[in-house]
Amino acid sequence: MSLQAILGNFALILFVLTIATGVIWFLDVFYLTRQRRARADVALAAFDARNARLMADGVRPDDRGRSALETDLLKQPTWIEYSGSFFPVIALVFFLRSFLFEPFKIPSSSMVPTLAIGDLILVNKFTYGVRLPVINKKVIEVNAPQRGDVMVFKYPKDMSLDYIKRVIGVPGDKIVYKNKRLSVNGKELSYQPLPDYLDEEHLTYSKQFSERLAGAGHKILNDERVPAYVPNPDAFPYRESCSYNLEGFACTVPAGHYFVMGDNRDNSLDSRYWGFVPDENIVGKAFFVWMNLGNLKRIGSFQ
Known part of the structure; x- marks a missing residue:
């Protein structure tokens, strides 16, 4: 190390x-x-x-x-x-x-509008099982990540980095992303248009939708200027489980792994690019914003 x-x-x-x-x-x-x-x-x-x-x-x-x-x-x-x-x-x-609980700070806009840069969040460390500290080895099974969870994990390409994304697929799921719309196991997710989202830092607007996954809704963003295809995905483990085309991609999630995406769909480096999250990389489930020094109104639960 x-x-x-x-x-x-x-x-x-x-x-x-x-x-x-x-x-x-x-x-x-x-x-x-x-x-x-x-x-x-x-x-x-x-x-x-x-x-x-x-x-x-x-x-x-x-x-x-x-x-x-x-x-x-x-x-x-x-x-x-x-x-x-x-x-x-x-x-x-x-x-x-x-x-029990670990604090994290959101460093990027990949989870906007759910989480903003500067959000200080709490992560439940025991929801997905009790793990030994430092080596992150699971010793007691509790629950498995579910579709729609916001999960913190060790970035597979650099274990010193913590990433946060939304769980889209669990082991065995077939994920299809076509023209910026998701299907899970052949069932298309429902999308409800919302007012456009203003990025106050860059003064740009993005299309905003309510996406319904696993019976619960959450907000996502789409940038109409960005194409649906995934440019230059990595040669990640189980890459053969995925196929890419101009309209998007399709992936089957291997056993012991999870497929994750950011809610800011066109501004997120996620499983589309670097592959699946192994179970041993999981840190915990994010569930609460306990502080944002720039916007106190953001304090509260987002699950």
């Missing part, structure tokens, strides 16, 4: 910090604290013996320094104090991000 990939893998960084601070915390609790206590007992015994000799000689000792001496001897070194205090916080964050 390259240095850039390691620095980009926050889960790995958290794992290393959790282990490092945890080792220091346990070492201090079960070993170093006892050593400090033993040294303090020896020093305090010597302090008490000295005071006893002074009293025997008729000198009244000043024993006010005993408490300060004990406190000083039992005090944790600064590096242990900080490590120990950080460990519970880091461990809690690591557990929450690894097994």
Whole structure:
């Protein structure tokens, strides 16, 4: 794994910090604290013996320094104090991000209008099964991704990158995209025209539709200036399961894989170009926008 990939893998960084601070915390609790206590007992015994000799000689000792001496001897070194205090916080964050919910930031417009650039979203990490952190290996089966889910996954061509798209096809499905309209297993999806969508950044309009998939509707965009065909798709695994023509493409989803597309159909690098998402690449199900600093009205559920 390259240095850039390691620095980009926050889960790995958290794992290393959790282990490092945890080792220091346990070492201090079960070993170093006892050593400090033993040294303090020896020093305090010597302090008490000295005071006893002074009293025997008729000198009244000043024993006010005993408490300060004990406190000083039992005090944790600064590096242990900080490590120990950080460990519970880091461990809690690591557990929450690894097994419950993980935050992501939307970096591109491929999921517009459902998700906008700058949306801070939450991803459910256990909906699709419990996976070991860092290596992302599934250990407990829960649910499988369903058509229409918005899913976060590791980009098959670069596992250091997280992508987010909508699940269009599950294992065994036949996906046909013809003239910018989808069919799944021979059944055409229904499309309801909506008012044109204004891209405020580029001041351009796109055709907007409500697309109904798996009994639920979501919004998609089409750019009339962009042709329906897929230019230069990659030679991805199971490429033989797909056929391309000027009107679009047809793909049969292999076992253990998923076909995903962005809602901004003509501005999305997705399964049409680089292929299927293996089950082992899945991160979780996106379900909530918890913040967008540029537009607070975007906060809320989108599923």
